[in-house]
Amino acid sequence: MLRFACPGTPKSTPGSGGTLKGLKHAKSLGIDAMEIEWVQSVPKNAEHVADVGKAAKELGIALTVHAPYFINLNSEEKEKIVASEGRIIAALSMAQVCGAVSVCVHAAFNGKGDSKTVTESVRRSTERIMKQKTTLFPDVNLAYETMGKHSQWGTLDEALEIAKEFGIYPCIDTAHMHARTNGGMNTEKEWEELFDRYAKVLGKKSLKKMHLHYSGIAYGEKGEKHHLAFEESDADWKGFLRVLKRREIGGILVCESPAMEDDTLLLRKTYDRL
Numbered sequence: 001m002l003r004f005a006c007p008g009t010p011k012s013t014p015g016s017g018g019t020l021k022g023l024k025h026a027k028s029l030g031i032d033a034m035e036i037e038w039v040q041s042v043p044k045n046a047e048h049v050a051d052v053g054k055a056a057k058e059l060g061i062a063l064t065v066h067a068p069y070f071i072n073l074n075s076e077e078k079e080k081i082v083a084s085e086g087r088i089i090a091a092l093s094m095a096q097v098c099g100a101v102s103v104c105v106h107a108a109f110n111g112k113g114d115s116k117t118v119t120e121s122v123r124r125s126t127e128r129i130m131k132q133k134t135t136l137f138p139d140v141n142l143a144y145e146t147m148g149k150h151s152q153w154g155t156l157d158e159a160l161e162i163a164k165e166f167g168i169y170p171c172i173d174t175a176h177m178h179a180r181t182n183g184g185m186n187t188e189k190e191w192e193e194l195f196d197r198y199a200k201v202l203g204k205k206s207l208k209k210m211h212l213h214y215s216g217i218a219y220g221e222k223g224e225k226h227h228l229a230f231e232e233s234d235a236d237w238k239g240f241l242r243v244l245k246r247r248e249i250g251g252i253l254v255c256e257s258p259a260m261e262d263d264t265l266l267l268r269k270t271y272d273r274l
């Protein structure tokens, strides 16, 4: 089963917004998943986070979380690595409190490092983070995201390598992969190969429980510029939906379009008609 998530509280939510109202409104629109955007900071009020989880459960809405942007596991300053690990652990712990299944993380900037050394930095931090798993986030997946800029760690192979080693699964952002390759990853053949590669590393069953991101995207030589609504982009989103359906991909696909719930529903309805 594949669910299509809106990126945070729908923009058409009446009143002052907030996650609780957003969940109810998402449900009324026919949306059955949401990625909670803790991109500035992780909330500290566990009681409120538990209420969000309870409401989501009652409404039948599955949750994922986006961890804060202020993370760099490859920083030259040790205290910044420690703070980054702390933010990741906080996001994972609060995700556990609200019953979110997976937390996506922008792991690192490459800086002067090559792929091998930066992957090593991510590996060392992941080892420390995963030591907390059984006590703080036993049911939550740590999903390193495939990233859109050349300056960022997170190619498919890098994310898969760490995922396999620690028994976790990455957040596959196919828009980022499209941007990073300056226009690649936009055909059914390429998406088929992507899922083949993913299944080869993480096992065939892993395709039934994925954390995916998708949107239109603007890009150039250095990769990602910014996200776009599908209508304004060159994304062959219908082709992508055909591959998702054909491969019976399961899990949660977060639609990260600036058109928010409009594009989430566009994907959902088109997918259902296929």
Ligand SMILES: [Zn+2]
Pocket: 066, 104, 106, 145
């Ligand atoms: Zn992201």
